[in-house]
Amino acid sequence: MQNRDIGAELSGEARLNPDRMAPPLQVLENIEKHVTAIPAQQKAAATQEPVMLMRYDNDARHQLTPWLPSPLPLSGSNQSMPDFPGLQRVCMTNHWDSYHRHWKLLDAPLRPTPETVGIVERELDLGNADVLLLGVTPELAVLGRSMLAIDQSAAMISGVWAGDNTSRRAMAGNWLDLPVERECFDAVIGDGCLSAVDTKAARGSLFGEIARVLKPGRRAAIRVFARPETADDLRGIEALVLAGGIENFHALKWRIAMACTTGDCDSSVDVQAIRAAFDKLFPDREALAARTGWSMASINTIDVYAGSETRYSFATLAMLEDEARDWFDQVRVVPSGSYPLAERCPLLVLGSAKLR
Numbered sequence: 001m002q003n004r005d006i007g008a009e010l011s012g013e014a015r016l017n018p019d020r021m022a023p024p025l026q027v028l029e030n031i032e033k034h035v036t037a038i039p040a041q042q043k044a045a046a047t048q049e050p051v052m053l054m055r056y057d058n059d060a061r062h063q064l065t066p067w068l069p070s071p072l073p074l075s076g077s078n079q080s081m082p083d084f085p086g087l088q089r090v091c092m093t094n095h096w097d098s099y100h101r102h103w104k105l106l107d108a109p110l111r112p113t114p115e116t117v118g119i120v121e122r123e124l125d126l127g128n129a130d131v132l133l134l135g136v137t138p139e140l141a142v143l144g145r146s147m148l149a150i151d152q153s154a155a156m157i158s159g160v161w162a163g164d165n166t167s168r169r170a171m172a173g174n175w176l177d178l179p180v181e182r183e184c185f186d187a188v189i190g191d192g193c194l195s196a197v198d199t200k201a202a203r204g205s206l207f208g209e210i211a212r213v214l215k216p217g218r219r220a221a222i223r224v225f226a227r228p229e230t231a232d233d234l235r236g237i238e239a240l241v242l243a244g245g246i247e248n249f250h251a252l253k254w255r256i257a258m259a260c261t262t263g264d265c266d267s268s269v270d271v272q273a274i275r276a277a278f279d280k281l282f283p284d285r286e287a288l289a290a291r292t293g294w295s296m297a298s299i300n301t302i303d304v305y306a307g308s309e310t311r312y313s314f315a316t317l318a319m320l321e322d323e324a325r326d327w328f329d330q331v332r333v334v335p336s337g338s339y340p341l342a343e344r345c346p347l348l349v350l351g352s353a354k355l356r
Helices: 028-034 096-105 114-124 154-160 200-213 234-242 249-259 271-281 285-292 296-305 317-325
Strands: 130-134 146-151 168-172 185-191 214-223 268-270 311-313 328-334 347-353
Touching (some): 096 296, 114 185, 114 347, 185 200, 200 214, 200 311, 200 317, 200 347, 234 271, 234 285, 249 271, 249 296, 268 271
Parallel strands (some): 130 146, 146 168, 185 214
Antiparallel strands (some): 214 347, 268 311
């Protein structure tokens, strides 16, 4: 992200901006200030991961319902944003188009617990907040007085999002170039989104976008997946499983992922490498299921990585804090609850965005 003018003053009347889509629901007296345009219907196709690699095509599988009742007092003469047929950047084979089919088989640490959701709500005081959700995590989708959820995968939106209403809406978009105006959210929340981008530079761009869209004085909370300073040994992980020391398959998967992460500043890992390492450690899945009591359905969720060119990143907590401080004066680490591997999944609470 280059030269974001985060400190620039909003004009007295919002301008129609074809590069930015609508901000979140505002109380009616503030709509005129922030809304550039509200799409009556958004068509989005299955997009590609990682987040910076976006693609928009027409796709009848997911059509967003109107966000707000009409008519509404909108700035500019255009009542809807243009469609983006054919807009395509670099694309990769990914697994998000099928990932939603396994969503109900996922458990903590891959999904936040009710305890985690309560901590997020308390930390950010979300009762009267207009919230931006990075992703479509159902557990977080109920927070705030209004919400705009942005995910790069239309398949995830159609498969996981509960549906739009007058105060909550989901849309496809690029987290590294958020389609909303600056300073228009009371809070930004996300679950593991910093691991869904695969380089230090991309994480910095994401932090910058969070800083750009937050209203002055408001905060963000992101649950992170942070690898330990000293990497786990894969054989040590195997021994821990056989000793009954790992609570569920998803905690095992994340331990393997973190152990396979590169030691450079990107701290990235190819998801196919995660699956390959698992298969090498545990070639007999039925024996693993019998030994641990984990279901075969849960274990087989790792096959969603087969053939995917996606990379994740698992930076250390110290690295994430340092990267966040490039954009925020206040960076706090808050425990996210008690669940498998919770010690590696704290909340990063961000405040006092630096003006650029």
